[in-house]
Amino acid sequence: MNLTQLYKKLLEHYKPQGWWPINGAYSRKLNLTEEEKFEICIGAILTQNTNWSNVEQSLKSLRDNNSLSFDVINDLKEKDLAPLITSAGFFNQKAKTIKTFTNFLRNYKNISEMFNDKEIRNQLLSLKGFGKETVDSMLLYAGQLPYFVIDSYTRRVLARFGLCDEDIEYTDLQEFIVKNIPKEVYIYQEFHALIVALAKDVCVKYPDCESCILNKNCKYGKSILKL
DNA sequence: GGCCAGGTGTAAA
């Protein structure tokens, strides 16, 4: 069982996931508009340590208040932005991070130009509130650039399949994955989403799985994929 | 009521 085999099994079983959700719908788009890229970036910040349904509520709140755009958020005060995103949790912190993002965006003509910056990953990582997962999510799903996203699910799932240690460093796991699957944006996007799909599926189907998604003794994931 | 969710920054050992 190597990474490519796991990817193919997941794709066969769960079908393409079409991340990132745009306007609440899961659909893969090849040509994203500036507005859609912006929404994905905001979603990447909002989803920090929070489940997606809470993020969707905040995105809806922003949309309902006609505030899901660079121009509006750029003019909003942090204290006026926070109430619009409460349901995502950590709203004060995230309001600050979102304002940091729009301030940073002023350095560019638009988001597409920002993603053309060869140093964009390091630039974003230098901003407060922007860790590796948030930045790579923006680069992969909004920028459509080949940066593999590592999250807690990725570590846990790959560890259960014996492909890495549970406590592996972000950079080390990213390097391992990138070395072992084709360097294609589509595959990076799908593989990451499929890993999350497996974790959630197992958790829902087998709630007796010690309440921990793919806990150490979980054999359900492997049985679902007939491995 | 308790646990967890597609993390990050900071401080102290």
Added chain:
DNA sequence: TTTACACATGGC
């Protein structure tokens, strides 16, 4: 370098 903790809402 590792560990602990603050940040906070919503679903089950």
